[in-house]
Amino acid sequence: MAELPNLRRTAQVGQIERRVLMRGTLSLGAVSLLGGCDISDSNAVQGVLAAMSRWNDRVQAALFSGTRLAPVFDERLAVKNFRYNAYYPKQKAPRLDASDYRLELSGLIGDKRPWSVAQLHALPQQSQVTRHVCVEGWSMIGKWTGTPFRTFLERVGADTTARYVGFTCADGYYEGLDMPTALHPQTIMAFQLSDQVLPSEFGFPFKLRIPTKLGFKNPKWVTSITVTNREPPGFWTDRGYNWFSGI
Amino acid sequence: MSHDASLPDVQTHPAIRRVAHWLLALSILIMIGSGWRIYNTSPIFPFNFPETFTLGGDGAIAIVHHNDGGVANAIAWHFAAMWLLAGSVLLYFLHTLVTGHLRRDLLPVGPRSFLRDFIAAATFRLDHRLGEYNAVQKVFYLGVLSAIAMMFVSGLAIWKPVQFQFLTWMFGGFQGARLVHFLFMVAIVGFLVVHVTLVAIVPKTLVAMVVGRASSAPHHISAAE
Numbered sequence: 001m002a003e004l005p006n007l008r009r010t011a012q013v014g015q016i017e018r019r020v021l022m023r024g025t026l027s028l029g030a031v032s033l034l035g036g037c038d039i040s041d042s043n044a045v046q047g048v049l050a051a052m053s054r055w056n057d058r059v060q061a062a063l064f065s066g067t068r069l070a071p072v073f074d075e076r077l078a079v080k081n082f083r084y085n086a087y088y089p090k091q092k093a094p095r096l097d098a099s100d101y102r103l104e105l106s107g108l109i110g111d112k113r114p115w116s117v118a119q120l121h122a123l124p125q126q127s128q129v130t131r132h133v134c135v136e137g138w139s140m141i142g143k144w145t146g147t148p149f150r151t152f153l154e155r156v157g158a159d160t161t162a163r164y165v166g167f168t169c170a171d172g173y174y175e176g177l178d179m180p181t182a183l184h185p186q187t188i189m190a191f192q193l194s195d196q197v198l199p200s201e202f203g204f205p206f207k208l209r210i211p212t213k214l215g216f217k218n219p220k221w222v223t224s225i226t227v228t229n230r231e232p233p234g235f236w237t238d239r240g241y242n243w244f245s246g247i
Numbered sequence: 248m249s250h251d252a253s254l255p256d257v258q259t260h261p262a263i264r265r266v267a268h269w270l271l272a273l274s275i276l277i278m279i280g281s282g283w284r285i286y287n288t289s290p291i292f293p294f295n296f297p298e299t300f301t302l303g304g305d306g307a308i309a310i311v312h313h314n315d316g317g318v319a320n321a322i323a324w325h326f327a328a329m330w331l332l333a334g335s336v337l338l339y340f341l342h343t344l345v346t347g348h349l350r351r352d353l354l355p356v357g358p359r360s361f362l363r364d365f366i367a368a369a370t371f372r373l374d375h376r377l378g379e380y381n382a383v384q385k386v387f388y389l390g391v392l393s394a395i396a397m398m399f400v401s402g403l404a405i406w407k408p409v410q411f412q413f414l415t416w417m418f419g420g421f422q423g424a425r426l427v428h429f430l431f432m433v434a435i436v437g438f439l440v441v442h443v444t445l446v447a448i449v450p451k452t453l454v455a456m457v458v459g460r461a462s463s464a465p466h467h468i469s470a471a472e
Binding site for chain 1: 286
């Protein structure tokens with residue numbers, strides 16, 4: 001996989017670029033579909049696809065249950081050497097130093113003081129053996145240990161009646177969650193994978209482990225959290241993937 | 248149903264059935280094309296579908312710009328066409344039910360009549376009469392409708408392995424559901440190949456599905472030709 005030229009582009013630039021790109025790519029796809037016919041107004045078709053994706057966001061939010069738990073598996077089924085997956089090679093994964101790491105908080109949060117790794121690790125923790133499902137179709141069962149995100153949000157006095165939680169990451173990644181998913185009992189800040197401190201390539205000091213979402217909605221190397229009523233952009237959503245992406 | 252060989256064969260398709268048929272055809276082509284692109288991202292078997300036959304734009308361009316080989320686009324197509332497919336199947340099903348097309352023309356079909364007509368067809372001795380389905384056709388049409396139903400159920404199991412976890416469990420888990428989804432896709436593609444081939448052999452069936460009505464000369468004459 002080639003590397004993205006500029007990871008820190010804004011969400012808006014990504015969106016404009018996507019629209020331009022889709023205009024170009026759609027006609028090629030349409031050729032293969034319709035055998036030589038050209039969809040004259042491919043922008044309109046892309047508009048329909050985007051509108052359908054927004055509609056699917058709403059359907060998925062309605063299907064989501066805040067109490068229905070993702071299936072949990074026997075610990076023996078958990079994969080020990082979990083698959084590394086990102087849009088860049090493992091060697092380029094951020095290596096954050098615990099001594100100078102700070103988790104920044106912003107938005108509708110009462111206590112916005114930053115958190116150190118030691119403070120995070122002192123939070124109450126629980127384990128889960130759940131299936132990570134990638135949008136590409138592969139899936140893998142793993143064991144993650146960490147703090148229920150709800151506990152953290154309550155601890156910092158977040159307004160849990162707000163609609164969204166946004167994340168930014170050390171590698172330029174960004175992601176957003178709907179509040180019902182953020183408060184789901186299996187949504188955790190994972191500090192461990194397979195009973196080991198979360199390795200650098202898997203998101204040290206923590207990743208959001210959300211077994212009710214596709215893999216790309218589980219941000220790693222989280223460096224800031226914001227609670228907001230404006231839908232936060234998502235890295236892959238800006239590249240055409242569905243925003244809600246619940247499973 | 249008795250067939251009077253002295254009367255011309257007539258095939259009629261009411262407008263709603265035709266609309267449902269073509270919307271279904273379009274949505275199935277989109278589902279297959281985009282589904283193949285999605286499959287290519289994480290193949291179940293050691294092969295990929297050639298990109299030309301998939302839907303999702305030019306993968307080489309997309310990977311330069313997005314580091315994504317057009318999968319996002321394919322998924323957008325897949326989950327948009329899913330609603331078109333559901334709508335057209337529902338329209339078709341309700342229409343066949345209300346008009347009696349299902350009861351009169353597609354049912355009943357038993358193993359004996361199927362075997363009889365299948366042997367006749369395999370030895371090229373089966374009359375293909377417009378407006379009347381033989382047992383092989385009945386099994387074919389009911390079969391593809393069942394396959395579409397299975398695609399829905401297995402598709403829901405893949406889309407929502409947590410919210411609809413019972414379905415996913417029924418297929419033996421997430422990867423089991425993917426396999427079932429793939430196998431029924433193969434069944435539908437198989438149906439399409441035979442279906443389109445037969446239409447090419449008897450083009451008047453296409454006329455009927457486009458304008459609503461087609462007839463052939465009285466059967467005993469055409470048989471004498």
